[in-house]
Amino acid sequence: MLVLVWIFFIALSPLWAAEPTPPQFERDVVPLLTQHCLKCHGLEGRMAGLDLRTPNLILRGGDNGPAVVKGSAEESLLFKRIANGSMPPGSEKKLTAEQVETIRRWIVAGAPAAGSYGPVTQAEAPAVTVKDRQFWSFRKPVRPKVPQVGQSNGVRTPIDSFVLAKLEEKKLGFSPEADRVALARRAYFDLLGMPPSPQEMAEFEADLSPQAWERLIDRLLASAHFGERWGRHWLDAAGYVDAQGLDHLITDDKTAEGKYLYRDYVLRSFNEDKPYDRFLAEQLAGDELVNWRSAQRFTEEIKSALIATGFLRTAADDTDIPEVNTADIRYTVLHQTLQVLTSNLLGLTVGCAKCHTHKYDPIPQQDYYRLMAIFTPGYNIQSWLQPKERALPDVSASEKEEIDRHNTEVEKRLEPFKKQLEVLLRPSQERLLDEKLSKLPEALRADIKSALETPEKKRTPVEKYLVAKLGPLVEVKPEEVRTALNDEDQGKVKEVEEKMVPLKAELRSYGRIQAFYDVGPPPPTYLLRRGNFETPGPEVEPGFLAVLNDPEAPVHFPELSPEMKASGRRLAFARWLTNPDGAAGGLVARVMVNRVWQHLFGEGIVATLDNFGNSGARPTHAELLDWLATEFMSSGWRIKPLIKLMMTSSVYRQASFREDSAKAAKVDPGNQLLWRMRIRRLESEAIRDSILASSGKLNGSIGGPSVRLEYQPDGMVVVSEKQLTDPSSQWRRSLYMFTRRNY
Numbered sequence: 001m002l003v004l005v006w007i008f009f010i011a012l013s014p015l016w017a018a019e020p021t022p023p024q025f026e027r028d029v030v031p032l033l034t035q036h037c038l039k040c041h042g043l044e045g046r047m048a049g050l051d052l053r054t055p056n057l058i059l060r061g062g063d064n065g066p067a068v069v070k071g072s073a074e075e076s077l078l079f080k081r082i083a084n085g086s087m088p089p090g091s092e093k094k095l096t097a098e099q100v101e102t103i104r105r106w107i108v109a110g111a112p113a114a115g116s117y118g119p120v121t122q123a124e125a126p127a128v129t130v131k132d133r134q135f136w137s138f139r140k141p142v143r144p145k146v147p148q149v150g151q152s153n154g155v156r157t158p159i160d161s162f163v164l165a166k167l168e169e170k171k172l173g174f175s176p177e178a179d180r181v182a183l184a185r186r187a188y189f190d191l192l193g194m195p196p197s198p199q200e201m202a203e204f205e206a207d208l209s210p211q212a213w214e215r216l217i218d219r220l221l222a223s224a225h226f227g228e229r230w231g232r233h234w235l236d237a238a239g240y241v242d243a244q245g246l247d248h249l250i251t252d253d254k255t256a257e258g259k260y261l262y263r264d265y266v267l268r269s270f271n272e273d274k275p276y277d278r279f280l281a282e283q284l285a286g287d288e289l290v291n292w293r294s295a296q297r298f299t300e301e302i303k304s305a306l307i308a309t310g311f312l313r314t315a316a317d318d319t320d321i322p323e324v325n326t327a328d329i330r331y332t333v334l335h336q337t338l339q340v341l342t343s344n345l346l347g348l349t350v351g352c353a354k355c356h357t358h359k360y361d362p363i364p365q366q367d368y369y370r371l372m373a374i375f376t377p378g379y380n381i382q383s384w385l386q387p388k389e390r391a392l393p394d395v396s397a398s399e400k401e402e403i404d405r406h407n408t409e410v411e412k413r414l415e416p417f418k419k420q421l422e423v424l425l426r427p428s429q430e431r432l433l434d435e436k437l438s439k440l441p442e443a444l445r446a447d448i449k450s451a452l453e454t455p456e457k458k459r460t461p462v463e464k465y466l467v468a469k470l471g472p473l474v475e476v477k478p479e480e481v482r483t484a485l486n487d488e489d490q491g492k493v494k495e496v497e498e499k500m501v502p503l504k505a506e507l508r509s510y511g512r513i514q515a516f517y518d519v520g521p522p523p524p525t526y527l528l529r530r531g532n533f534e535t536p537g538p539e540v541e542p543g544f545l546a547v548l549n550d551p552e553a554p555v556h557f558p559e560l561s562p563e564m565k566a567s568g569r570r571l572a573f574a575r576w577l578t579n580p581d582g583a584a585g586g587l588v589a590r591v592m593v594n595r596v597w598q599h600l601f602g603e604g605i606v607a608t609l610d611n612f613g614n615s616g617a618r619p620t621h622a623e624l625l626d627w628l629a630t631e632f633m634s635s636g637w638r639i640k641p642l643i644k645l646m647m648t649s650s651v652y653r654q655a656s657f658r659e660d661s662a663k664a665a666k667v668d669p670g671n672q673l674l675w676r677m678r679i680r681r682l683e684s685e686a687i688r689d690s691i692l693a694s695s696g697k698l699n700g701s702i703g704g705p706s707v708r709l710e711y712q713p714d715g716m717v718v719v720s721e722k723q724l725t726d727p728s729s730q731w732r733r734s735l736y737m738f739t740r741r742n743y
Contacts, residue, residue, distance in 0.1 A: 022105055022106065022108075022109030022110075022112060023102050023103075023105055023106040023109070023112075024106075024112055024113070025055055025106065025111065025112065025113035026113065028102055028106065029102070029103065029106050032095065032099050032102065032103065033052050035093075036088050036093065036094075036095055037052050037087070037088065038052060038053065040088075041062075042057075046062075046382045046523070047062075048062045048063045048064060049061075049062035049063040050062030050063070050064075050067060051536070052067065052078075053534060053535070053536055054535065054536055054537075055111060055113040057536065058078065058111075059111075061077070064077060065077065068107055068111050069107075070107070070110045070111050071107070071108060071109075071110055072107070072108075073103075073104045073107045073108055076107050078103065078107070079100075079103055079104055079107055082095055082100055082103060083100055083104075128362045128364075128546040128547045128551075129362070132362035132547055133362075133547055133583070135362075135613075135614065136618070136619070136622060137347070137587055137590065137612040137613065138362075138547050138548060138583055138587070139583060139586070140581075140582065140583045140585075140586045141586040141589070141590065141625075141626040141629045141630050142626065142630070143626065143627060143630040143631075144623040144626055144627055146158045146161045146162070146627070147161050147162060147165040147623075148161075148165075149161055149164045149165050149168060150168055151164060151168065151173050151174075154173065154174050154650050155650065156648060156649055156650045157645060157648060157649040157650075158627060159624065159628075159645065159646060159649040159651055160174075160649050160650045160651055162621055162623055162624035162627065163621065163624065163649075163651050163673070163674050166621065166673050167673050167674075167675055170667050170668065170673060171667075172664055172667060172668070172673065172675045173675070174650055174651070174654055174675065175654040175655045175656075175657075175658040175675060175676040175677070176654070176655050176658060177650070177653050177654065177655065178653060178654065178655040178656070178677065179655075180204065180205050181201065181205070182655070182656075183213065183653060184196050184200075184201055184204045184205075184216065186677075187216060187217060187220055187647065188200075188220065189682060189686060190229075190599065190600055190647070191217075191220040191221065191223070191226055191229060191230075191643070192220060192223060192225045192226060192228075192229050193225070193228065193229040193232070193685070193686045193689055193690075193733075194225065194686070194689050194690050194693045194698075195690050195693065195694065197693075204216055213648065213653075214644075214648060217643075217644050217647050217648065218644070221640050221643065221644065224271055224702050225700070226270065226271060227266075227267035227268060227269075227270040227271035227702075228267055228702070228733055228735050230270045230599075230639075231263070231266040231267040231269075231270050231735070232685070232735050233595070233599055234266050234270070235263060235266055237344045237595070238266075238311055238314050238340060238344060239314040239315070239336075239340050240262065240263060240266075240310075240314050240739070241314075241739045241740050241741055242255050242259060242260065242263075242706045242738045242739045242740065243255060243738070243739070243740035243741065244256045244259070244320075244387065245316060245317060245318035245320065245321070245387070246316050246318040246324075246741075247316065247740045247741045247742055253708060253709070253738060253740070255706070255738070256387060256388075256391065256512075256514050257391065257511065257512040257514075258391065258394070258511050258512040258513055258514055259310070259514050260703075260704070260705050260706055261307045261310070261511075261513065261514070262307055262308070262310030262311065262313075262514065263703075263735075264703040264704070265304060265307045265308055265310070267702065267703060268703075270639070273638050273639060273640040275636050275637040275638055276578075276592060276632075276637035276638070276639060277578035277637045278637075280345065280574055280577060280578055280588075281571070281574040281575070281578065282304070282305055282308035282309075283308045283309060283310075283311035283312070284309075284311070284312070284341070284570050284571075284573060284574040284577075285309075285570035285571040285573070285574050286304075286305030286306055286307075286308040286309045286515075287305065287306055287309055287515060287516065287517040287518075287566065288560060288564065288566045288568055288570060288571040289305050289571065290302045290305045290306075291561070291563065291564055292305070292306060292396070293397075293563060293564060293565055294563045294564075295396045296396060296398050296399075297395075297396055297398075297399060298394065298395055298396045298399065303394055303513065306392060306513045306515040306517075307513055307514075307515070309515045309516035309517065310513075310514050310515065310516070311341075311516075312337055312341075312375070312378070312516040313387075313390070313514050313515075313516055314337075314340060315332075315333045315336035315337045315340065316333070316336065316741065317333045317387050319333070319384065319386050319387065320386045320387050320388050321468065322461055322464050322465070322468075323465065325384070325386060327381060327533050328533060330379070330381050330384050331381065331528075331533050333379060334372060334375065334376070334379045334381075335351065335354060337375060337379065338350065338351065338368070338371060338372060338375070339351045342371070343610040343611075344591075344610070345577060345588055345591065346545075346548075346577075346584070346587055346588065346591060346612075347587065347590070347591035347594070347606075347609065347610055347611060347612035347613075347616075348361065348363070348545075348587075348611070348612060348613050349361070349610070349611055349613060349615070350363055350367075350368060350371065350545070351368075353365050353367060353368035354368055354528075354531045355530045355531035356530070358613075360613060360614040360615045361547070361613040361614050361615075362546075362547045363545060363547065364546070365527060366527055366540055367543070367544075367545050367546055369525055369526070369527045369528070369540045370540050370541065370542055370543035370544070371542075371543075371544070371545070371573075372525055373522070373525035373540055373541065373542035373543070373569070374542045374569040374570055374572075374573050375569075375570065376522065376523055376525050377518040377519070377520070377521070377522045377523070377566075377567045377569065378516050378517060378518050378519060378570075380519050380520060380523050381523070381533075382523055383519055383520050383523070385519050387514075390514065390515070390516075391512040391513065391514055391515070392512065392513045392515045392517070393510050393511075393512065393513075394510055394511040394512065394513050395510045399510070400510060403508045403509070403510060406508055407507050407508060410503060410506050410507050411507075413503055414500060414503050414504070417496050417499055417500045417503075420496050421493060421496055421497070424485075424489055424492055424493050424496070425481050425485075425493070428481045428484040428485055428489075429476055429481050431484070432476045432480055432481065432484060433449070433452075433474060433476050436473065436474040436475075436476065437449060437474055439473075440470065440473070440474070444466070444470065447462075447463075447466060448466050448467070448470050448471075448474060450463070451463035451464075451466045451467050452467060452471065452474070517566070518565060518566045518567055521567075522542075522567050522569070524539050525539065525540055525542070526538065526539050526540065527539075527540055542555070542557065542569050543555045544573065544576050544584065545584070547583075548582070548583045548584040548587060549576075549582075549583075549584070550582065550583075555572075556572065557569055557572045558571060558572055578637070580633040580634075585633065586629060586633075587612065589629040589630075589632050589633050589637075590606075590612065590625055590626070590629045591609075591612065592632070592639075593605075593625065593628045593629050593632050593642065594606050594609060594625065595609060596639065596642055596643060596646065597628075597646065600643070600646050600647065600652060601646075601651075601652070601674070601677075601678060602678035602679075602680040603678065605619045605620055605621050605622075605624065605625045606618070606619045606620075606625070607620075620672045620673070628642070631645070651674055652677070653677075654674075654675075654676055654677040655676065655677060656676055656677045656678065656679045657676065658675075658676055661676065664676070684734075685733075685734035685735065686734075688734050689733050689734055692731055692733075697731045698731055698732075698733070699728045699729060699731045699732045699733075700733075701732065704736070706736055706737065706738040706739070707719055707720075707724070707729050707730065707732055707736055707737050707738060708720040708723040708724075708738050709737060709738045710722075710723075719737075
């Protein structure tokens with residue numbers, strides 16, 4: 001019997017010796033590709049057009065054809081390049097023989113993967129229905145008829161009729177008009193962010209003509225300080241700060257050269273009453289509105305258009321730091337940019353569709369990545385430009401070449417004097433450096449010194465890390481070197497520097513613009529499964545939100561001249577957003593009108609300023625909102641007339657208290673019907689500005705670099721007097737104080 005059992009098992013032995021389970025893509029192949037291949041073929045680049053992140057993309061291949069032929073390792077480029085050692089290239093770590101065999105077996109087995117191989121096609125979005133498009137904010141606004149009211153003697157503008165009609169339904173009416181002092185202060189704070197002077201108040205009180213209020217509004221709207229007040233509202237919504245990058249260290253107040261120019265552009269635009277549709281077009285696609293690449297000279301129009309695109313550079317981008325210049329951080333910059341512009345301009349929580357189709361609004365996940373594809377020619381994950389590389393000279397290429405050539409000649413004449421200075425300063429500099437190095441662990445001293453002496457572009461990753469982390473500890477500042485010199489050497493240094501003064505005066509310079517522009521041809525954009533950049537899905541084409549798009553109108557992107565080297569995608573997006581005949585244009589108008597209303601009345605007609613979707617608040621006065629939106633568009637998208645229309649209404653001129661307030665509050669406790677003017681808190685910046693204005697210390701200069709701050713041990717943040725170029729700058733408006741995300 002035992003013999004029979006052994007014979008049985010011996011007969012089965014060939015089955016036990018069968019080929020082991022073939023490698024699986026996710027378990028066995030992905031770790032190898034991640035370690036050796038994906039940096040150049042998927043995560044941070046797409047060399048030769050090849051992306052190796054998913055089986056579908058591997059089968060599609062790149063410029064040289066499919067990377068894998070199922071069942072045939074000998075015909076598969078991926079295997080051939082790995083097996084012959086040509087990939088990874090250069091000094092990169094090669095795969096071991098065992099790892100190469102794993103790749104071979106995986107291909108021979110048919111390149112199995114846990115998920116099925118779907119066709120590599122464009123992503124198809126769930127259909128947006130007619131019912132979806134009937135939601136109040138997704139409909140194109142239609143100008144409603146101004147309602148008739150019983151208390152017509154209280155009507156000054158159509159706004160009053162819409163508000164009063166709802167009040168009369170509840171047997172309520174307007175509160176009495178506020179006294180002239182309260183009205184004047186209200187207007188000054190709303191339009192300028194500062195109180196009227198005693199003289200200005202006296203002049204208004206003395207003007208008893210029926211046009212006095214309107215004249216006051218006109219004068220305030222014409223003030224240069226109007227742009228500061230209303231520009232701040234826009235900058236807050238756009239997420240503008242002076243600080244560069246993640247801004248996570250309070251001791252680090254680095255900024256980008258010329259970043260403040262975007263802030264000044266916004267102020268100037270509000271003061272000029274630039275049409276809102278043009279304002280948006282410049283910020284979204286200023287570089288596609290002007291032919292800046294081929295211009296012989298940069299006009300003010302070209303510079304302004306490029307500066308305006310700083311709107312797309314407000315997201316925290318810290319990829320200047322090598323350790324965080326990675327694919328996930330790059331995508332984060334893109335996601336934050338989309339969040340800012342969709343919430344600010346469209347009033348929608350589009351970011352909820354990053355990982356899946358929106359749970360509340362008809363926004364498929366595919367639409368999110370279609371929007372992203374509009375911006376990937378500028379924020380190209382594979383051909384990423386670090387912030388310091390994105391800045392453009394504020395002169396044309398030919399002007400820059402001319403200036404550089406001139407400066408090179410001057411520098412040649414300066415060189416002998418620089419060498420003399422180096423001879424005089426180097427001994428003190430090296431002595432101070434050695435003193436600071438001596439405070440570091442001995443094992444690090446030689447390495448950090450070598451790293452500091454190596455030009456930045458030639459530093460290894462380790463050297464870059466050492467300089468970033470330890471450089472500030474051993475930095476020798478010029479003033480320290482001067483102080484360390486003896487009297488004789490100080491005299492020699494002064495003599496050399498005096499000889500350099502007339503030569504330095506000949507040097508010419510140019511500034512920088514923190515612009516956004518296409519960095520190359522549009523790259524492919526993929527839907528990211530669950531929002532994960534490591535699991536790309538089907539490719540998507542650029543497009544707009546389907547729920548706001550005419551289903552019968554194909555998406556069209558303008559063909560720009562080849563010399564502009566731009567895709568035209570952002571310009572098409574800007575035109576779609578501001579088309580008064582489309583649902584998108586209507587929504588953009590509603591959102592902006594609602595923001596203006598909120599700044600004047602304390603709460604928007606839609607309380608959720610950034611959410612006009614299903615999960616947001618409903619408008620308290622839907623017909624009024626649509627009337628204002630259509631009025632705004634038909635009046636040329638101008639903000640100043642819109643503000644004046646609201647401020648000349650009886651609704652705005654109401655007192656904030658009335659004798660029968662208790663009775664009215666029972667009917668409408670939240671004052672949603674606007675039976676009185678809301679009492680509002682004055683924000684901290686306006687309080688500081690008011691104190692400065694009232695004390696006579698306010699420096700009223702407009703624009704320019706921000707005033708630097710410093711941090712005291714007790715946590716207080718104060719003006720850095722040592723960094724002031726003008727002592728009176730510390731009394732500038734709060735708008736010009738150095739802003740950051742974290743204090």
